[in-house]
Amino acid sequence: MDTLELKKIASQVRRDIVRMVSAVNSGHPGGSLGCTDFLTALYFDTMSYNSSNFDMDGKNEDLFFLSNGHISPVWYSVLARAGYFPPSELGTFRKLSSRLQGHPSTDKNLPGVRMASGSLGQGLSVALGAAETKKLNNDQSLVYTLHGDGELQEGQIWEAAIYAAAKKIDNIISTIDYNGRQIDGDVEDVLSLGNLAQKWQAFGWETLEMDGHNMDEVRNTLSKAKAKTGQGKPIMIIMKTEMGQGVDYMMGSHKWHGVAPNAEQLQDALNQLEETLGDY
Numbered sequence: 197m198d199t200l201e202l203k204k205i206a207s208q209v210r211r212d213i214v215r216m217v218s219a220v221n222s223g224h225p226g227g228s229l230g231c232t233d234f235l236t237a238l239y240f241d242t243m244s245y246n247s248s249n250f251d252m253d254g255k256n257e258d259l260f261f262l263s264n265g266h267i268s269p270v271w272y273s274v275l276a277r278a279g280y281f282p283p284s285e286l287g288t289f290r291k292l293s294s295r296l297q298g299h300p301s302t303d304k305n306l307p308g309v310r311m312a313s314g315s316l317g318q319g320l321s322v323a324l325g326a327a328e329t330k331k332l333n334n335d336q337s338l339v340y341t342l343h344g345d346g347e348l349q350e351g352q353i354w355e356a357a358i359y360a361a362a363k364k365i366d367n368i369i370s371t372i373d374y375n376g377r378q379i380d381g382d383v384e385d386v387l388s389l390g391n392l393a394q395k396w397q398a399f400g401w402e403t404l405e406m407d408g409h410n411m412d413e414v415r416n417t418l419s420k421a422k423a424k425t426g427q428g429k430p431i432m433i434i435m436k437t438e439m440g441q442g443v444d445y446m447m448g449s450h451k452w453h454g455v456a457p458n459a460e461q462l463q464d465a466l467n468q469l470e471e472t473l474g475d476y
Contacts, residue, residue: 197240199411204472205277206236206411210442211475212273214465216289217456223290223298226452227344228270230375230408230437235274237414238340242422247279250307258337259326261311263319264344264373265299266454272296275308276476283476317350319343320370324360327368338425341370346378349387354399360430361400369421371433373408377450392434402429408437443468 209232217223239245243258262271269289276283281295288294295306299314311322319341327339347353360368374392376383383389396403402424406417414435421431439453440446443465446457457465 207470208473209273213269218462220290224266226439227267242418260340261323265313280308316347317352320356339368357399375437375439396432401432408435
């Protein structure tokens with residue numbers, strides 16, 4: 197798929213996000229909007245999967261694990277637009293008995309979701325287990341993960357980082373949403389992460405960096421990452437993003453991490469985002 201088509205999908209996904217969280221006055225729009233371009237490129241350009249015949253094993257398919265599960269709105273939208281379930285189901289987001297809970301869960305068998313997430317720090321460990329399973333089964337497909345930068349303040353992430361390098365798990369491509377903000381403020385003020393590229397390199401990972409809002413760069417970096425698999429090192433992409441990307445009043449602050457727009461704010465947001473695939 198070409199870059200223009202990916203940008204059109206990303207615009208629709210952003211519309212889905214703000215509509216979903218506004219409808220129930222609950223959810224996390226900031227990080228969701230920031231990761232839209234990445235997840236759009238990942239699902240519509242990079243990964244190989246069968247959305248019409250989902251199963252938990254995912255044999256001979258690329259797998260994705262969302263570790264920072266609070267940005268479920270963007271993932272649900274991308275999954276729906278990729279054919280895992282009808283886009284109309286996005287209207288049930290965070291409602292009682294919905295399969296689209298605030299944090300992804302597996303108890304209601306939502307296609308595309310293979311782990312419950314939202315308790316931060318756990319996704320990399322689970323994904324490494326899936327990657328090792330693929331190696332044991334001679335499955336050549338890859339495992340992808342996404343993490344928040346504030347999530348890196350969790351110790352389990354670094355235990356998993358050590359393990360992956362020591363065991364040469366080289367069929368995993370992880371990405372950090374490095375927007376510099378978390379629920380309580382700027383990451384630098386809450387608990388500084390220092391130089392992330394140097395940290396991951398020191399832990400034995402192959403490290404790449406990219407602008408998460410330049411679709412061509414996202415596509416090219418993911419392609420470079422794929423080319424580096426199978427060479428004895430796990431791969432980490434440090435992705436620079438802006439929380440709330442695409443909606444001007446949400447950008448530049450951590451305040452929209454977990455706050456939904458009201459009706460007037462929603463309309464303002466929708467006026468900034470082109471409807472390209474049809475609203476659900």
